[in-house]
Amino acid sequence: MIREIFFDNVKLSYGCTEPVAVGLSVAVGKEYLKGELKSIDVIMDRNTYKNGLEVGIPGTHLHGFDLAVALAYLVGRPEYGLQVFKDVDLNVLSKAYELKDKIKVSYENSYNLHIKTKLEADNEVLVEITDSHDNVSKIVVDGNEIRNTQTSVNFKKDLVKSISLNDIFEYIENPDLDVADVVKNGIKFNVDAVNEGIKKEGNFGYALGEGIPAYVAAGVDERMSGELIPIMTVAGSGNQGIASIVPPTLYGRENEMPEEKIEKAVLLSILVTTYIKAFTGVLTPVCGAGSIASAGSSAAITYLAGGNAEQIKNAINNVLATLFGMTCDGAKRGCALKASIGTQMALNASKLALKDTNIPCGNGFAAKDVEETIRRIELLTKSLRQFDQDVIDFIGHC
Structure with a gap:
């Protein structure tokens, strides 16, 4: 089960996963289109929209969903998945601008990841992506369903939520070989x-x-600025991938630890991050790289430092009880500073946990049992939903 969870949540991507997901829907739809393009109309949930407004499109250092749509139409290929922008270069940029008048992008007040892309030429193609950034769940060509595999977002969440931190601790000591290989690549x-x-x-x-x-x-700034670089994403986010993978790796290497132990620690960080994200949701008003992935990396650093299971749990608890209030106001260069603050807290939380010094139960929403803290975070995340709607009005406006 953990192997399935891992491969559903750890994937290679070029660029921020929200414009990437929109680009993938366009690339898929293009395969079924006949004749000269007339229009592309994309409607998405508000969190996807929020995260794509100010982030750099890979290979361009520019931003904008309309540009992402145009580039994906010109050079995107469906088989690339989350790497849909990897063939972008400056030569195609001028052609992309010529298409922008044919592109319309909007959002609807939906909480779950959902992208609906309609392409019109001599025929009409509808593509939907739901639940995760590369889950192409529906394809309709001229009213005829080619694919309909839409699944409930709760199914995948419930699968992750059915395991425990103890299950994760046990798994990392003897992971599947293909999982270990992906960790090395990440x-x-x-x-x-x-x-x-x-x-x-x-x-x-x-x-x-x-x-x-x-x-x-x-690393986060490099990615958010639009550099054409591959990043291993974790739980739907490249920034979470950087914030969960890099700290334990560098910590372990600085302390001259065996690479095999570092890899186990990184896997621990990835799985803890994925586990917590199952409670908060893939796209939320809470900063995943600054708070959730930092909890994962703190667990991994504590593991590398010789901490026991209780100390690892306390490290997670220390981070969550401190940084959960860090909001997500869209993907952008500033995410780099949030991730760096989270990483510093991860290091501090680990030091505290190793000395059996923790945020006391009852301080704010902190519980004695970290599993209970995580369940409380699920409720608190829902209470912050209005933030997403309000912040959209400010993004991109000085």
Whole structure:
């Protein structure tokens, strides 16, 4: 079961996964289109919309859903999945601008990830993506259903929620070989990204200087700025992938730990992040990289430092009880600083947990049992939904 959960939540992507998901819907629809393009109309849930307004489109350093739609129509291929933008280059950019008048993008007041893309030429094609960024659940051509595999978002959530942290602790000691291979690839891709970003003047990580939080900021800024780099995503987010994979990797290597143990720690971080996200939802008003992935990396760092199961749980609890209030106001370069703050808290939370010093039960929403804290977070996330609607009005406006 954990293997299935892992592969459903850990995937390679180029660029922010919300414009990527929209681009994938366009690339899929294009395969069924006949004749010259007349229009593309995309309607999405408000969280997908929020996260795509200000984020860089891979290979362009520009932003905008209309640009993402145009580029995906020109060079996107459905078999690329979340790597739909990997063939983008400056040569195709001018052609993309010529298509923008044919593109309409809007959002509806929906909580769950749902993208509906209609392409019109000599025929009409409708493509829907639901629940996760690469789940093409419906294809309709001229009124005829080619595919309809729409599943309830609650099914996948409930699958993850049916396991426990103890199940995760047990699994990482003897993971499936194909899972271990993906973890190794995730380490390589995401560490390569942070190493590139940290060298560039103007990058947040470069400006912050040394230390693990600076490297995390560097990778997130690199990605959010629109660099054409592959990132291993975790629970639907590349920033979560960076924030959950990079800190334990760098911590382990700085302390000259065996690579095999580092890989187990990274897997722990990935699975803890995925587990908590099942309670908050894929797209939420809460910053996943700054708070949720940081809880995962704190667990992994505590594991690497020799912490026992109780101390690992306390490290998670310390992060969540401190940083859960960090909001998500859309994907953008500023996410780099949120992720770096989360990483610093992950390191601090681990130090506290290893000394058996924790946020007391009853302090705010913190519970004695971290599993209860996570269940409380599920309720609190729902209470913040109005934030998503309100913040959209501010994004992109100085």
